[in-house]
Amino acid sequence: MPELPEVESVRRGLQRARLRAAVRSIYRSRERLRIGTAWNHENLEVLLGAHPGKVARRGKYILWHFTGASHELGLIVHLGMSGRFGLARAADPRLAHTHFVLQLEDGREVRLVDPRRFGGLRAGVRAELEHSAPLCELGPEPLDRGFNGGVLAERAAKSARALRDVLLDQHVIAGVGNIYAVEALYRAGIHPLVAARRLRESAWDRLATALRDVLRAAIDNGGTTLRDFRDVRGHVGRNQNELAVYGRAGQPCPGCGTALVGFVHGGRSGVRCPVDQPRRRGAIV
Numbered sequence: 001m002p003e004l005p006e007v008e009s010v011r012r013g014l015q016r017a018r019l020r021a022a023v024r025s026i027y028r029s030r031e032r033l034r035i036g037t038a039w040n041h042e043n044l045e046v047l048l049g050a051h052p053g054k055v056a057r058r059g060k061y062i063l064w065h066f067t068g069a070s071h072e073l074g075l076i077v078h079l080g081m082s083g084r085f086g087l088a089r090a091a092d093p094r095l096a097h098t099h100f101v102l103q104l105e106d107g108r109e110v111r112l113v114d115p116r117r118f119g120g121l122r123a124g125v126r127a128e129l130e131h132s133a134p135l136c137e138l139g140p141e142p143l144d145r146g147f148n149g150g151v152l153a154e155r156a157a158k159s160a161r162a163l164r165d166v167l168l169d170q171h172v173i174a175g176v177g178n179i180y181a182v183e184a185l186y187r188a189g190i191h192p193l194v195a196a197r198r199l200r201e202s203a204w205d206r207l208a209t210a211l212r213d214v215l216r217a218a219i220d221n222g223g224t225t226l227r228d229f230r231d232v233r234g235h236v237g238r239n240q241n242e243l244a245v246y247g248r249a250g251q252p253c254p255g256c257g258t259a260l261v262g263f264v265h266g267g268r269s270g271v272r273c274p275v276d277q278p279r280r281r282g283a284i285v
């Protein structure tokens with residue numbers, strides 16, 4: 001699933017394309033997009049005639065700004081499991097599983113191709129989008145100035161849940177998924193399945209720093225492509241070559257050479273180093 005760095009790569013690509021011409025037409029397939037059904041109706045027709053502007057991001061959501069005749073509008077896009085949000089020309093053939101096309105007056109198009117249809121779309125008055133679900137329910141942005149171990153601890157330090165699962169909770173911290181949670185826990189030297197409430201201040205600080213480091217590195221590498229992810233020009237990311245432990249169970253730890261150990265918890269897989277992320281008793285410092 002695209003996580004913060006992949007969505008940020010898409011955001012940057014859209015921003016760089018400098019799309020400014022008004023929306024001429026909107027195509028939407030008849031197929032439902034699953035995540036989006038929880039956010040009320042898609043309301044895409046409000047974008048007709050509106051002019052696209054800045055492209056923002058919140059967690060794993062793109063929030064594309066539009067200026068309409070009477071309101072500042074927005075379009076929320078979630079890429080789900082397999083969604084690709086890409087640039088095209090009107091004359092380019094449409095791929096199978098194209099569920100949404102925004103055609104602009106200059107002949108350029110933005111298309112959502114999503115074979116598994118776990119994504120979501122919603123348009124509306126921007127202020128209303130920003131203050132309603134899903135955006136208003138998200139936790140803090142890990143790359144914002146001011147994010148640190150204290151911010152993370154404030155939201156998670158009382159939890160009895162496994163730390164890796166807490167990091168995947170978008171209400172606790174926005175944008176982190178399994179890949180970057182597993183990578184950050186390795187980098188911080190913390191066992192992924194300890195109860196969050198066992199961490200002390202120093203461990204939260206180390207984890208917050210590790211999260212920022214792995215997310216920033218992944219953005220610099222254009223995101224991680226394990227299968228589906230592509231940027232707006234159709235290019236794969238390069239960060240999959242830089243992952244320290246994710247997807248590498250059985251291979252040697254890059255730090256100590258011990259074989260990495262895979263695990264499954266809550267239906268999700270993960271990887272850890274048994275030496276650098278040992279089980280410990282008592283508080284984690």
Ligand SMILES: [Zn+2]
Pocket residue numbers: 253254255256257258273274275276
């Ligand atoms: Zn190791």
